[in-house]
Amino acid sequence: xxxxxxxxxxxxxxxxxxxxxxxxxxxxxxxxxxxxxxxxxxxxxxxxxxxxxxxxxxxxxxxxxxxxxxxxxxxxxxxxxxxxxxxxxxxxxxxxxxxxxxxxxxxxxxxxxxxxxxxxxxxxxxxxxxxxxxxxxxxxxxxxxxxxxxxxxxxxxxxxxxxxxxxxxxxxxxxxxxxxxxxxxxxxxxxxxxxxxxxxx
Amino acid sequence: xxxxxxxxxxxxxxxxxxxxxxxxxxxxxxxxxxxxxxxxxxxxxxxxxxxxxxxxxxxxxxxxxxxxxxxxxxxxxxxxxxxxxxxxxxxxxxxxxxxxxxxxxxxxxxxxxxxxxxxxxxxxxxxxxxxxxxxxxxxxxxxxxxxxxxxxxxxxxxxxxxxxxxxxxxxxxxxxxxxxxxxxxxxxxxxxxxxxxxxxx
Numbered sequence: 318x319x320x321x322x323x324x325x326x327x328x329x330x331x332x333x334x335x336x337x338x339x340x341x342x343x344x345x346x347x348x349x350x351x352x353x354x355x356x357x358x359x360x361x362x363x364x365x366x367x368x369x370x371x372x373x374x375x376x377x378x379x380x381x382x383x384x385x386x387x388x389x390x391x392x393x394x395x396x397x398x399x400x401x402x403x404x405x406x407x408x409x410x411x412x413x414x415x416x417x418x419x420x421x422x423x424x425x426x427x428x429x430x431x432x433x434x435x436x437x438x439x440x441x442x443x444x445x446x447x448x449x450x451x452x453x454x455x456x457x458x459x460x461x462x463x464x465x466x467x468x469x470x471x472x473x474x475x476x477x478x479x480x481x482x483x484x485x486x487x488x489x490x491x492x493x494x495x496x497x498x499x500x501x502x503x504x505x506x507x508x509x510x511x512x513x514x515x516x517x518x
Numbered sequence: 519x520x521x522x523x524x525x526x527x528x529x530x531x532x533x534x535x536x537x538x539x540x541x542x543x544x545x546x547x548x549x550x551x552x553x554x555x556x557x558x559x560x561x562x563x564x565x566x567x568x569x570x571x572x573x574x575x576x577x578x579x580x581x582x583x584x585x586x587x588x589x590x591x592x593x594x595x596x597x598x599x600x601x602x603x604x605x606x607x608x609x610x611x612x613x614x615x616x617x618x619x620x621x622x623x624x625x626x627x628x629x630x631x632x633x634x635x636x637x638x639x640x641x642x643x644x645x646x647x648x649x650x651x652x653x654x655x656x657x658x659x660x661x662x663x664x665x666x667x668x669x670x671x672x673x674x675x676x677x678x679x680x681x682x683x684x685x686x687x688x689x690x691x692x693x694x695x696x697x698x699x700x701x702x703x704x705x706x707x708x709x710x711x712x713x714x715x716x717x718x719x
Contacts, residue, residue, distance in 0.1 A: 378686055381686065499583060499586070
């Protein structure tokens with residue numbers, strides 16, 4: 318049984334960006350291991366809330382607030398920030414590539430995707446952009462793309478997203494401690510780490 | 519021009535409860551004055567999100583999480599907490615009575631309503647419960663009720679709710695600094711106070 322805190326993220330999710338960029342540094346302070354879990358939020362929004370778009374687009378007054386809030390959060394953490402010209406960007410390709418990669422690359426690849434989307438305004442649904450990001454890793458991009466489009470990875474991502482729904486996840490980022498305690502949002506990252514730290518006796 | 523941080527709250531809102539109970543103590547640490555603004559969230563949910571119920575009832579998986587989250591927040595702040603047997607409770611009467619009261623009673627009356635709803639599971643839409651709460655104040659309950667049902671207070675609450683919408687409020691609690699900076703949620707209370715404190719040079 319793993320003793321890691323589960324960190325669930327979606328590449329299109331604005332608040333997943335600061336969480337992904339900061340979770341490792343914060344987790345070291347708590348001596349807590351992190352299990353990175355990519356999933357697709359779209360199917361959950363559709364099934365749970367009958368939403369076919371981000372709630373931040375569906376409710377413009379909430380969206381306007383969110384962009385300003387994100388800017389403040391990134392300022393406070395010295396994180397680079399550029400509002401994406403397309404929102405939300407389709408995360409399917411980047412998510413499949415994440416699952417096709419050897420697990421030791423998950424965290425760094427995920428951070429590079431988040432930075433591309435939210436700090437550099439690059440199109441993470443574009444295979445060329447993803448190829449470019451893969452250059453930082455000792456992998457053959459063609460092999461990774463082939464595996465990412467294969468039925469094994471496609472099913473694995475679908476299963477991962479179904480597991481998220483079964484666990485009671487409804488947004489991103491989301492943290493689940495080894496005792497099942499759940500924490501939603503970048504605002505709860507600290508509480509989630511502190512909770513998990515207390516479980517490691 | 520007031521130099522107070524605006525604190526907008528709705529009596530049916532779960533996260534408004536810990537904010538209302540803690541905002542005065544926190545504000546003293548920052549030497550920031552608080553302007554208490556009751557409003558009705560229902561009309562905003564209806565107009566902005568086409569919701570006729572709390573989002574926590576409309577999306578059960580989110581509701582289950584919220585109840586646990588609230589419990590943790592109250593634990594952490596040593597606030598009494600009992601999950602209301604009816605949610606959300608109708609806040610119209612309590613809101614009108616708040617506006618009918620002399621302004622020096624607003625904060626303490628508001629806190630007594632929140633405690634009744636979220637710590638004692640009492641029906642804040644029941645005139646007898648509100649009468650009982652009014653006993654703590656040097657007012658004649660009958661006079662307050664008469665004023666609360668009068669057209670002046672009814673229009674004032676309607677205007678207050680319209681003002682909330684115009685300001686860009688979409689949830690509760692909500693904080694607005696004197697420079698217009700907006701903060702949504704109990705989670706942002708500290709940031710809102712710190713922001714306002716920096717404006718008082």
